[in-house]
Structure formats: structure tokens, C-alpha cells
Amino acid sequence: MTxxxxxxxxxxxxxxxxxxxxxxxxxxxxxxxxxxxxNPLKIDRAEFVARMPFSLTPVPWCDTGFYYSExxxxxxxxYHAAGLYYIQEPSAMAVVEVLQPEAGDxxxxxxxxxxxxxxxxxxxxxxxxxxxxxxxxAKRARALSENLERWGARHILVTNxxxxxxxxxxxxxxxxxxxxxxxxxxxxxxKLPEACTDWSEAKVAQCAVIQKDILPLAGxxxxxxxLMVYSTCTFSRAENEEQIENFLGNxxxxxxxxxxxxxxxxPGDLPDTVxxxxxxxxxxxxxxxRLRKSGEPIKEKINQPRExxxxxxxxxxxxxxSQDVLGFVPQGRYVLFGDQLYIMPDALPDLNRLKIVRAxxxxxxxxxxxxxxxxxxxxxxxxxxxxxxxxxDPDSQEVYRYLKGESLPVQSGxxxxxxxTVDGYPLGWGKLVRGQLKNHYPxxxxxx
Numbered sequence: 001m002t003x004x005x006x007x008x009x010x011x012x013x014x015x016x017x018x019x020x021x022x023x024x025x026x027x028x029x030x031x032x033x034x035x036x037x038x039n040p041l042k043i044d045r046a047e048f049v050a051r052m053p054f055s056l057t058p059v060p061w062c063d064t065g066f067y068y069s070e071x072x073x074x075x076x077x078x079y080h081a082a083g084l085y086y087i088q089e090p091s092a093m094a095v096v097e098v099l100q101p102e103a104g105d106x107x108x109x110x111x112x113x114x115x116x117x118x119x120x121x122x123x124x125x126x127x128x129x130x131x132x133x134x135x136x137x138a139k140r141a142r143a144l145s146e147n148l149e150r151w152g153a154r155h156i157l158v159t160n161x162x163x164x165x166x167x168x169x170x171x172x173x174x175x176x177x178x179x180x181x182x183x184x185x186x187x188x189x190x191k192l193p194e195a196c197t198d199w200s201e202a203k204v205a206q207c208a209v210i211q212k213d214i215l216p217l218a219g220x221x222x223x224x225x226x227l228m229v230y231s232t233c234t235f236s237r238a239e240n241e242e243q244i245e246n247f248l249g250n251x252x253x254x255x256x257x258x259x260x261x262x263x264x265x266x267p268g269d270l271p272d273t274v275x276x277x278x279x280x281x282x283x284x285x286x287x288x289x290r291l292r293k294s295g296e297p298i299k300e301k302i303n304q305p306r307e308x309x310x311x312x313x314x315x316x317x318x319x320x321x322s323q324d325v326l327g328f329v330p331q332g333r334y335v336l337f338g339d340q341l342y343i344m345p346d347a348l349p350d351l352n353r354l355k356i357v358r359a360x361x362x363x364x365x366x367x368x369x370x371x372x373x374x375x376x377x378x379x380x381x382x383x384x385x386x387x388x389x390x391x392x393d394p395d396s397q398e399v400y401r402y403l404k405g406e407s408l409p410v411q412s413g414x415x416x417x418x419x420x421t422v423d424g425y426p427l428g429w430g431k432l433v434r435g436q437l438k439n440h441y442p443x444x445x446x447x448x
Contacts, residue, residue: 002028002190005199012235020279027279032191035090035283036074037064040123041152042383042425043084051423052079053394059283061264062093064123067282078392078399081445082425083150083379088116089191091276091283092233095180096120098259098288099229103128105175106347110163110218113140115147117180122153127380130347132174134159134166145358146445152380154361155345161355163217169354170221172298177228179218181211181243187233187285190278208238215247219254224295228254231288240287241270247291257290310334314341314366321364321371325417327387330363330377339366375442378419378426389419390430390437402427405446408437 013021038048045064049056054072059065067090074080075087096117101107101124112118112133121131133148133156135141141160148156159166184204185195215230222228230247232239248254256272259265265274268287276286314336322329332343344360351359362376390410392399398408399422413432420430420437429440 002193003196004028004189005196007201008186008189008199015237023279024277027277028190030190030278031070032284033090033282034068034070034072034087035059035065035093036068036085036087037062037093037120037123038066038085039083039119039151040064041126041380042082048084052085053077059090059093061261062090062097064120065090065093078394078403078422078427079425081150081403081447082422082427083152084425086116086119086147086151088120089188089284091187091281091286092116093120094261094265094276094286095178095229095231095288096124097261098231098290099176099178099227100260101125101129101176106130106173107132108166108170108174108177108218108221109133110166110177110179110214111135111182112158112180113137113144115144115151117178118144118148119151119153121178122148122151122156125155127154129175130155130157130345132157132159132166132170134161134163136160136162141357148358149362149376149379154343154380155347156358156360157345157348157351157356158358159354160357163214165354167217167220169349172221172223173349174221175223175226175297177218177222177226179214179228179230181207181214181230181232181239183207183211183232183234183239184236185233186235187276187278187287189285191284204234204236204238207234208236208243211239211243212246215243216251219247219251219291219293222293223297224253224293225297226293227257228291228293229288230291231286233284233286235275235285235287237269240275240289241268241273244270244273244289244291253294254291255294257292259288259290308336310336317366317369317371318363321373321417325373325388325419326381326385328385330361332361335360336366340364341366341371373417373429375428375445378428381419381426384424386419388414388417388432389421389424390432391421391424392427394422399427400447402430402437402439402441403447405439405441405443407439409435410437411435 055069056066113135118133430437
């Protein structure tokens with residue numbers, strides 16, 4: 001059983017009936033449920049269920065979510081490296097289901113690392129609209145960027161900024177915003193026992209101050225008529241209902257809305273909010289509130305930077321590589337940063353003086369006489385859209401050797417760049433040279 005902090009137990013006892021408290025405490029004798037979400041950018045539900053070698057059962061509140069068994073190890077399977085799913089705690093899947101992103105939306109995930117909600121949003125948007133995923137911690141922002149790259153997301157901007165800086169640049173910009181606020185983590189005690197040792201009532205108070213500062217900044221970035229979802233993975237009223245009550249008291253342009261799929265959860269202490277309790281559902285603890293900003297949406301004028309046309313030689317190198325290796329040329333708004341070529345979402349404003357970790361779809365590097373494709377290009381390719389590929393079996397030693405960065409002997413195939421796949425899903429690049437597949441899987445991602 002998880003050793004819960006004494007002060008936490010005392011508070012929960014005071015806020016629950018005796019029967020409820022007994023059930024709540026009993027839940028900590030159970031193992032946490034494990035979950036994953038399929039990637040709709042790469043695979044549909046029917047194919048996913050048929051192909052996955054795991055014991056899967058659906059998560060009731062998330063159409064793309066599944067529980068898996070303790071015996072499964074999805075993080076160690078090549079399908080994970082191919083971005084076919086994201087491993088995520090099942091209760092956390094509810095947040096984006098409440099946000100309900102749609103194709104074409106401009107969405108902000110303000111506190112986005114490690115990327116569970118950001119990848120969920122990107123899957124809902126398809127390759128449309130814009131996802132801005134922000135993380136204040138630089139190391140965590142890099143992990144967020146890698147997760148979105150593996151997911152195959154293209155219409156993205158990953159930033160490493162203070163919310164205040166973003167609010168200056170993106171005032172009234174977003175259709176939808178999710179604020180999965182930094183919190184004391186009480187809802188994760190069963191899943192992450194180390195959270196118990198890090199917890200204190202002082203930390204609860206400290207997180208409440210941070211949350212109180214973040215919410216108004218997020219609200220400023222929302223369009224009139226837009227939707228904002230606030231969530232935490234904690235039970236403290238000070239971090240949940242009190243935050244919403246305070247925000248609504250100071251921002252009358254916002255109102256609470258009923259939460260979609262609320263029937264799966266318990267009502268919060270504030271009408272139209274919900275709580276996810278570990279003794280009521282197969283998942284950990286969460287709080288969710290859905291807020292609407294009044295007013296009619298206005299068509300904003302995006303202040304886009306004046307772009308230089310792509311140099312003729314750069315275009316020639318890209319087209320030569322693409323026609324030879326892919327059979328098509330990726331189209332979009334090309335932007336060259338030094339020798340790095342990107343396709344940028346149309347909705348992006350001027351990014352000058354923002355800390356950018358990733359912007360748009362990174363196509364590759366322009367060398368003096370050649371184009372070298374990026375890992376992101378391979379990971380976001382449409383299924384089967386390539387001329388050259390080598391498909392590895394998910395149960396073979398070769399696929400694990402590739403993921404470790406080893407070269408592989410190859411008996412046949414055209415010389416040069418080749419998409420390396422597992423069961424036809426891209427893993428990265430290789431270069432075929434005289435019977436050897438030279439490994440171009442990124443060094444930082446290689447399996448030990």
C-alpha cells in the first residue's frame with residue numbers, strides 16, 4: 001500500500017463521509033491502471049486493435065484510449081518508436097476530450113510537457129490549424145518536442161517561454177486553450193509514490209499561487225467565444241474549485257459550461273466541474289473545469305513576418321530528393337532558418353524574440369550540393385508515400401538493431417536514402433550503400 005502523508009489523510013478524512021473515505025483509502029491497496037492512446041494521424045482504431053500485441057480494453061471516456069495489462073511493455077516495442085501510440089495515464093485522457101479540439105482550431109497547451117495532452121490535441125486537429133505547446137522548463141520542453149516529432153505532428157509550435165511573454169504575443173489569438181496547471185500531484189500518489197515524499201501543505205499553497213497567476217494570462221490569450229479547460233491531478237480544493245471561483249469573480253466574461261462525458265465522473269464542489277476519483281473509476285485523481293469566454297469571435301489580422309522566397313538552388317535540391325526518394329514534394333509555406341528547411345503553419349504570427357524549440361514540419365538540412373532529410377520528415381510522412389523503403393518485422397532482431405543505431409546488411413534495393421519502417425510505419429532513415437544500410441536513426445533517440 002502507498003504510504004500517504006499523514007496531513008493529507010487527515011484532510012481527506014475531514015472532507016469525505018466515513019464510507020467514502022474508507023473506499024478512497026482502499027483504492028491505494030490496488031495497482032494503478034496503465035493506459036495508452038492510439039495515434040489517429042498514423043493508424044485507425046480497427047487496424048490498431050487488430051495489430052497491437054497487447055491485452056487492450058477501451059477507456060470509456062476516450063475513443064482513442066485503451067488500458068493495457070501489467071504483463072505488456074508497450075514502451076519497449078518498436079511500434080512505440082514509430083509513434084503509433086502514446087503511453088498516458090487513463091484519467092489524464094479526459095482533459096482533451098473535454099476540450100474537444102476540431103480541425104482548423106488554433107489551440108494552446110500552456111503547460112504541455114511531457115506531451116500527453118499535446119499529442120492528443122494534435123491527433124484531433126489532424127494536419128490542420130495550429131497547436132502551440134509551451135513548457136517553461138527547457139529540458140522538459142525538449143522532451144515535449146521529441147514526443148510531438150515521434151507523433152508525426154506538423155502544424156505545431158513548441159515554445160519554452162514564460163506565460164507572461166506568450167500573453168503579450170498571442171492576446172485574443174486561440175480558439176481553445178488547455179491549462180493543465182502545475183499542482184501538488186495528490187492524484188498521482190498511487191501511480192508515483194515519490195510524489196508522496198515531495199508533498200506538503202506548503203507545496204499546495206505554493207502551487208495555488210502559481211495557478212492563480214497562470215489562469216488570467218491564459219484567459220487573455222483566448223478569443224471571444226473561445227473555450228478554456230482548466231485541469232489538475234490533485235484533490236485540494238485550494239488548487240481546484242477555489243481557483244475557478246477566484247478566476248470567475250475577477251473575470252465576468254467567463255462562465256462555466258457542463259463537462260462533456262461528465263456522466264463517467266463525479267461532480268465537483270462547484271457546479272459544472274468534475275472530479276475523477278481513484279475509488280470511482282479505473283484511473284487516478286483529476287479535476288476538470290470547462291470555461292467559455294463571452295463575445296463573438298472576431299477575425300484577427302495575423303502579423304506574419306515578411307518571408308524571403310526559397311532560393312532556386314534550395315528548391316532544386318529539395319525537389320530532386322523528394323521526387324527520387326518519396327515520389328512527391330512536400331508542399332507548404334517554406335521557411336529557411338540557416339541551413340534548416342521547414343514547412344510552417346499558415347496561422348503563425350511573428351515569432352521574433354520568442355524561445356522556439358520546434359516550429360512547423362522540419363524537412364531537413366540543405367548542404368552545398370545535396371539535401372539531407374530530417375527525422376521529423378520521416379515520422380510525419382503519409383502512409384506509403386515513398387518510393388524507397390525497407391520494412392522490418394516488429395519481432396525481428398533487425399528492428400532492434402536499427403533502433404540501437406547499428407548498420408544492417410541489405411541484399412537488394414536502390415542506393416541512397418531509404419525510409420526504414422516497421423510493418424510499413426516509418427521509424428526513420430537509412431542510407432543504402434553497397435549492401436549496407438547505414439543507420440541515420442538520431443543518436444539521442446537510440447535504444448540502449
